[in-house]
Amino acid sequence: MGLVADIADNKAQKTRYVDPGWPATGPDDHAVSETHSDRTGALSPFGDVEFPLPSDDLPYLHPVTVVNQ
Numbered sequence: 001m002g003l004v005a006d007i008a009d010n011k012a013q014k015t016r017y018v019d020p021g022w023p024a025t026g027p028d029d030h031a032v033s034e035t036h037s038d039r040t041g042a043l044s045p046f047g048d049v050e051f052p053l054p055s056d057d058l059p060y061l062h063p064v065t066v067v068n069q
Contacts, residue, residue, distance in 0.1 A: 023031045 025031050
C-alpha cells in the first residue's frame with residue numbers, strides 16, 4: 001500500500017493535458033476560437049429555427065388525468 005507522500009510525488013510527475021485542437025500562435029498573438037458572425041453570443045445549433053415554437057407546431061400532447069368522482 002502506497003504512502004500519501006508517494007501519491008503526491010506521482011501527481012507531481014504527471015504532465016498537463018494539452019488540447020491538440022488548439023491552434024499554435026506566435027508569442028505576440030492570440031488564438032481566436034470563435035467564428036465570424038453578425039450576432040453576439042453563441043450560434044444556434046438549430047439553424048434558422050426561431051424559438052419558442054408555437055404550441056400547435058409541437059408534437060407533444062400533455063397527459064391529462066381525469067379524476068373519477
